[in-house]
Amino acid sequence: MAGPRKYWLMKSEPDAFGIDDLRQRGSEPWSGVRNYQARNFMRDQMQPGDLAFLYHSSCPQPGIYGLMTIAGPPYPDPTQFDRKSPYYDAASTREQPRWHLVDVKYQRHLKRPILLAELRANESRLKGLKLFSAVRLSVMPVAPEHWERILALE
DNA sequence: GCCAACGTTGGC
Protein backbone atom coordinates (compact mmCIF):
# COMPACT_ATOMS: atom_id res chain seq x y z
CA MET A 1 0.00 0.00 0.00
CA ALA A 2 2.25 2.76 -1.22
CA GLY A 3 1.41 6.33 -0.34
CA PRO A 4 2.71 9.32 -2.23
CA ARG A 5 6.47 9.47 -2.63
CA LYS A 6 8.23 11.15 0.26
CA TYR A 7 11.47 13.07 0.36
CA TRP A 8 14.32 12.83 2.84
CA LEU A 9 17.72 14.14 3.77
CA MET A 10 20.31 11.75 5.18
CA LYS A 11 23.66 12.80 6.59
CA SER A 12 26.96 11.02 6.34
CA GLU A 13 30.53 11.94 7.04
CA PRO A 14 32.35 11.58 3.74
CA ASP A 15 35.51 10.39 5.51
CA ALA A 16 33.53 7.38 6.70
CA PHE A 17 31.10 6.90 3.83
CA GLY A 18 30.40 9.41 1.10
CA ILE A 19 28.72 9.77 -2.24
CA ASP A 20 31.63 8.20 -4.12
CA ASP A 21 31.52 5.14 -1.86
CA LEU A 22 27.81 4.83 -2.49
CA ARG A 23 28.23 5.04 -6.25
CA GLN A 24 30.82 2.29 -6.06
CA ARG A 25 28.65 0.03 -3.93
CA GLY A 26 25.41 0.70 -5.75
CA SER A 27 23.40 0.33 -2.57
CA GLU A 28 24.15 0.26 1.12
CA PRO A 29 22.41 -0.48 4.43
CA TRP A 30 22.13 2.84 6.30
CA SER A 31 23.51 1.38 9.52
CA GLY A 32 24.57 3.03 12.73
CA VAL A 33 21.68 5.43 13.33
CA ARG A 34 21.22 5.61 17.09
CA ASN A 35 18.75 8.41 17.44
CA TYR A 36 15.10 7.58 18.02
CA GLN A 37 13.64 10.27 15.83
CA ALA A 38 15.87 9.30 12.93
CA ARG A 39 15.06 5.64 13.49
CA ASN A 40 11.34 6.33 13.54
CA PHE A 41 11.53 8.05 10.19
CA MET A 42 13.27 5.03 8.66
CA ARG A 43 11.18 2.43 10.42
CA ASP A 44 7.75 4.02 10.23
CA GLN A 45 7.62 6.42 7.32
CA MET A 46 10.08 5.52 4.60
CA GLN A 47 8.90 3.53 1.63
CA PRO A 48 10.80 1.92 -1.20
CA GLY A 49 11.00 4.43 -4.03
CA ASP A 50 11.22 7.48 -1.79
CA LEU A 51 13.98 9.91 -2.71
CA ALA A 52 16.70 11.26 -0.44
CA PHE A 53 19.40 13.88 -0.54
CA LEU A 54 22.81 12.64 0.55
CA TYR A 55 24.25 15.34 2.79
CA HIS A 56 27.91 15.45 3.79
CA SER A 57 28.63 16.72 7.29
CA SER A 58 31.77 17.26 9.37
CA CYS A 59 33.80 18.11 6.32
CA PRO A 60 35.28 21.25 4.74
CA GLN A 61 32.26 21.87 2.51
CA PRO A 62 29.11 20.60 4.22
CA GLY A 63 26.19 20.29 1.83
CA ILE A 64 24.11 18.10 -0.43
CA TYR A 65 26.15 16.03 -2.86
CA GLY A 66 23.84 13.48 -4.40
CA LEU A 67 20.50 11.76 -4.74
CA MET A 68 19.53 8.33 -3.48
CA THR A 69 16.44 6.20 -3.54
CA ILE A 70 15.13 4.15 -0.65
CA ALA A 71 15.77 0.66 -1.93
CA GLY A 72 13.68 -1.54 0.34
CA PRO A 73 11.56 -1.85 3.45
CA PRO A 74 13.00 -1.26 6.94
CA TYR A 75 14.62 -4.12 8.85
CA PRO A 76 16.68 -4.47 12.05
CA ASP A 77 20.16 -2.92 11.87
CA PRO A 78 22.53 -5.92 12.12
CA THR A 79 25.28 -3.84 13.73
CA GLN A 80 23.26 -3.60 16.95
CA PHE A 81 23.83 -7.34 17.53
CA ASP A 82 27.53 -7.28 16.68
CA ARG A 83 29.67 -7.04 19.80
CA LYS A 84 32.62 -5.87 17.77
CA SER A 85 30.73 -3.05 16.11
CA PRO A 86 30.92 0.50 17.48
CA TYR A 87 27.14 0.46 17.04
CA TYR A 88 26.63 -2.59 19.25
CA ASP A 89 23.72 -2.17 21.64
CA ALA A 90 23.70 -4.59 24.56
CA ALA A 91 20.10 -3.70 25.37
CA SER A 92 18.83 -4.81 21.98
CA THR A 93 17.70 -8.36 21.27
CA ARG A 94 16.81 -10.16 18.06
CA GLU A 95 13.31 -10.68 19.43
CA GLN A 96 12.98 -6.99 20.22
CA PRO A 97 15.46 -5.06 18.12
CA ARG A 98 15.73 -1.41 18.97
CA TRP A 99 17.28 -0.06 15.77
CA HIS A 100 16.01 -0.33 12.24
CA LEU A 101 17.42 0.81 8.94
CA VAL A 102 16.71 0.88 5.24
CA ASP A 103 18.93 0.18 2.26
CA VAL A 104 19.64 3.19 0.09
CA LYS A 105 20.52 3.07 -3.58
CA TYR A 106 22.76 5.45 -5.50
CA GLN A 107 20.88 7.54 -7.99
CA ARG A 108 23.25 10.29 -9.07
CA HIS A 109 25.71 12.97 -8.04
CA LEU A 110 24.40 16.49 -8.15
CA LYS A 111 25.91 18.42 -11.06
CA ARG A 112 27.49 20.50 -8.32
CA PRO A 113 27.17 20.27 -4.55
CA ILE A 114 24.58 22.52 -2.97
CA LEU A 115 26.39 23.70 0.12
CA LEU A 116 24.90 24.49 3.49
CA ALA A 117 25.95 28.11 3.05
CA GLU A 118 23.86 28.30 -0.10
CA LEU A 119 20.90 26.67 1.59
CA ARG A 120 21.17 29.21 4.39
CA ALA A 121 21.28 32.01 1.86
CA ASN A 122 17.90 30.73 0.63
CA GLU A 123 16.49 30.24 4.10
CA SER A 124 13.50 32.50 3.50
CA ARG A 125 12.30 30.13 0.75
CA LEU A 126 13.17 27.07 2.82
CA LYS A 127 11.36 27.99 6.01
CA GLY A 128 10.99 25.02 8.32
CA LEU A 129 13.71 22.93 6.71
CA LYS A 130 14.79 20.72 9.59
CA LEU A 131 18.41 20.90 8.55
CA PHE A 132 18.54 24.41 9.96
CA SER A 133 17.16 23.56 13.38
CA ALA A 134 17.58 19.86 14.13
CA VAL A 135 21.34 19.77 14.42
CA ARG A 136 21.48 16.31 15.87
CA LEU A 137 19.14 14.62 13.46
CA SER A 138 20.86 12.58 10.74
CA VAL A 139 17.71 11.41 8.95
CA MET A 140 14.95 13.94 8.34
CA PRO A 141 11.97 14.54 6.07
CA VAL A 142 12.08 17.25 3.40
CA ALA A 143 8.81 18.88 2.34
CA PRO A 144 8.04 18.43 -1.39
CA GLU A 145 8.18 22.17 -2.02
CA HIS A 146 11.54 22.39 -0.26
CA TRP A 147 12.80 19.45 -2.28
CA GLU A 148 11.92 21.20 -5.52
CA ARG A 149 13.35 24.54 -4.47
CA ILE A 150 16.61 22.94 -3.39
CA LEU A 151 16.95 20.95 -6.62
CA ALA A 152 16.22 24.11 -8.58
CA LEU A 153 19.45 25.52 -7.16
CA GLU A 154 21.49 22.78 -8.81
C1' DG B 1 39.43 24.06 19.35
C1' DC B 2 35.22 26.34 20.60
C1' DC B 3 30.68 26.25 21.57
C1' DA B 4 25.50 26.21 20.61
C1' DA B 5 21.86 23.09 20.21
C1' DC B 6 19.57 19.51 22.00
C1' DG B 7 18.73 14.44 22.89
C1' DT B 8 19.54 11.27 26.70
C1' DT B 9 20.32 9.85 31.37
C1' DG B 10 19.54 9.53 36.04
C1' DG B 11 18.55 11.45 40.72
C1' DC B 12 14.86 12.78 43.27
Place this chain on the structure above:
DNA sequence: GCCAACGTTGGC
Protein backbone atom coordinates in the same frame (compact mmCIF):
# COMPACT_ATOMS: atom_id res chain seq x y z
C1' DG C 1 7.41 13.49 35.91
C1' DC C 2 10.76 17.16 36.44
C1' DC C 3 14.94 18.93 35.35
C1' DA C 4 20.04 19.40 35.84
C1' DA C 5 24.05 17.34 34.14
C1' DC C 6 26.15 15.16 30.57
C1' DG C 7 27.50 13.77 25.93
C1' DT C 8 27.28 14.23 20.96
C1' DT C 9 26.75 16.60 16.64
C1' DG C 10 28.52 19.52 13.58
C1' DG C 11 29.35 24.33 11.85
C1' DC C 12 32.68 27.70 12.10
